[in-house]
Amino acid sequence: MRSAGVQISLLLPTRGxxxxxxxxFDSLVQTTDDLQKLxxxxxxxxxxxxxxxxxxxxxxxVKIVGRAGTTMGNMNRACYDASHxxxxxxxxxxxxxxxQGWDARVREAATRYPDDIALVxxxxxxxxxxxPTFPIVxxxxxxxxxxxxxxxxxxxxxxxHLLDIFKQLARLGYKRICxxxxxxFEHMHYVVGKASIDLTYAKRSQRLDDILFIALDDExxxxxxxxxxxxxxxxxxxxxxxxxxxxxxx
Amino acid sequence: MSRSIGLWFYNNxxxxxxxxxxxxCLDMRFLKWVWVRALLTKTFLKTLARQLYLxxxxxxxxxxxxxxxxxxxxxxxxxxxxxxxxxxxxxQRSRLCLxxxxxxxxxxxxxxxxxDVTEVLYNLTFEIPIKLNMLGEHYKTSNDVASHELRIExxxxxxxxxxxxxxxxxxxxxxxxCEMGVDNRRIVLLS
Numbered sequence: 465m466r467s468a469g470v471q472i473s474l475l476l477p478t479r480g481x482x483x484x485x486x487x488x489f490d491s492l493v494q495t496t497d498d499l500q501k502l503x504x505x506x507x508x509x510x511x512x513x514x515x516x517x518x519x520x521x522x523x524x525x526v527k528i529v530g531r532a533g534t535t536m537g538n539m540n541r542a543c544y545d546a547s548h549x550x551x552x553x554x555x556x557x558x559x560x561x562x563x564q565g566w567d568a569r570v571r572e573a574a575t576r577y578p579d580d581i582a583l584v585x586x587x588x589x590x591x592x593x594x595x596p597t598f599p600i601v602x603x604x605x606x607x608x609x610x611x612x613x614x615x616x617x618x619x620x621x622x623x624x625h626l627l628d629i630f631k632q633l634a635r636l637g638y639k640r641i642c643x644x645x646x647x648x649f650e651h652m653h654y655v656v657g658k659a660s661i662d663l664t665y666a667k668r669s670q671r672l673d674d675i676l677f678i679a680l681d682d683e684x685x686x687x688x689x690x691x692x693x694x695x696x697x698x699x700x701x702x703x704x705x706x707x708x709x710x711x712x713x714x
Numbered sequence: 715m716s717r718s719i720g721l722w723f724y725n726n727x728x729x730x731x732x733x734x735x736x737x738x739c740l741d742m743r744f745l746k747w748v749w750v751r752a753l754l755t756k757t758f759l760k761t762l763a764r765q766l767y768l769x770x771x772x773x774x775x776x777x778x779x780x781x782x783x784x785x786x787x788x789x790x791x792x793x794x795x796x797x798x799x800x801x802x803x804x805x806q807r808s809r810l811c812l813x814x815x816x817x818x819x820x821x822x823x824x825x826x827x828x829x830d831v832t833e834v835l836y837n838l839t840f841e842i843p844i845k846l847n848m849l850g851e852h853y854k855t856s857n858d859v860a861s862h863e864l865r866i867e868x869x870x871x872x873x874x875x876x877x878x879x880x881x882x883x884x885x886x887x888x889x890x891x892c893e894m895g896v897d898n899r900r901i902v903l904l905s
Contacts, residue, residue, distance in 0.1 A: 614883060614886060615883075615885055615886055616882055616883045616885070616886070621773075624772065624773060628772055671792075671793075671796040672882070674769070674773070674793065674796070674797070675796075675797065675800050675881075675882055676882045676883060677768075677772075677773070678764075678765050678768050678769075678797075679828050679880060679882050679883055680883065681768060681772075682828070682829060686851060
């Protein structure tokens with residue numbers, strides 16, 4: 465495992481889809497310009513014997529083993545805690561990277577924002593600009609928000625949660641959403657006929673995630689204010705409350 | 715002299731609400747009963763409207779793989795049914811929580827959580843008299859704390875119980891309170 469110099473960390477919770485993960489890894493090897501600056505943090509369940517064997521000789525992998533039934537929010541947080549990249553990208557095992565040099569394009573887009581406060585995402589060949597299916601944010605964004613995503617989301621709405629925070633931020637005068645239309649991260653989802661339905665798709669019950677997304681509406685407004693204040697104050701003037709990573713109350 | 719004029723069913727238990735007529739006035743208990751239910755109905759409908767608004771404006775929807783009209787109607791109905799059941803559950807659990815606290819002779823508590831659930835608890839205090847002190851997050855400017863809210867740090871300063879007004883995201887709210895110095899034993903959950 466190498467961590468120094470990692471620029472982009474891909475956070476990948478997976479279960480029972482070894483073949484899809486291998487397809488994803490192959491697409492990464494084919495399309496990434498600089499594999500030295502890329503790491504993949506994989507979260508697998510302790511009872512998923514096949515996924516525990518996931519590996520790839522050309523990729524820097526960090527593997528986290530956790531208990532089965534953990535929420536998607538918790539899995540992404542565990543992956544984030546184990547990651548080293550300046551930018552983190554939330555991905556699924558049913559994505560295929562299509563654009564050659566996608567990593568350079570992402571880095572170029574992200575570095576347009578010197579304070580690192582931005583949401584960058586590519587085209588998933590399904591929902592396009594409407595939904596950041598595979599969102600990319602900087603470590604700074606996560607530090608200011610205090611998290612990469614809330615723990616409670618079981619399967620859905622993590623990307624909608626991030627998008628809404630950045631839409632609120634845009635309302636506060638800071639347009640920090642960067643959509644890369646020609647960078648394709650193809651979502652091979654069964655709903656669009658690119659895969660057959662399996663246990664991972666079938667077990668989804670979205671109502672609890674719906675309710676949580678609604679319950680966190682006020683919190684997203686505040687999170688957007690955190691980001692706005694971070695941008696306004698600049699890193700040097702913004703002190704951090706111990707343990708909470710929140711801009712200080714004055 | 716009293717006379718019973720009504721029968722109501724609540725929570726699968728048959729209860730008799732004795733509405734008494736005293737000196738030409740309706741018993742205050744009856745008026746209170748009606749008032750609390752009117753408030754709860756208002757909050758229920760307001761919450762449902764807000765949930766529908768968020769569903770329509772903030773939920774991301776798939777553009778391809780379009781669902782037909784009846785599919786959308788069914789999904790919409792399913793959503794309304796689910797959130798209505800959730801809102802009803804909030805009312806039931808809030809009532810139970812306050813009753814248990816009242817039975818323990820608790821007269822004053824802090825409340826930390828969602829706006830809509832907090833409002834339900836507030837409405838119920840007309841029936842179950844417990845003083846609620848709302849705790850809110852604050853972020854740099856005083857404008858962020860509503861006038862009726864106390865700063866979350868206040869929760870640690872006084873030894874009152876703290877109700878987490880939410881049925882979701884409880885783990886994070888509990889951690890946030892503990893982070894602020896609230897003893898875990900003082901935290902009361904609705905679930």
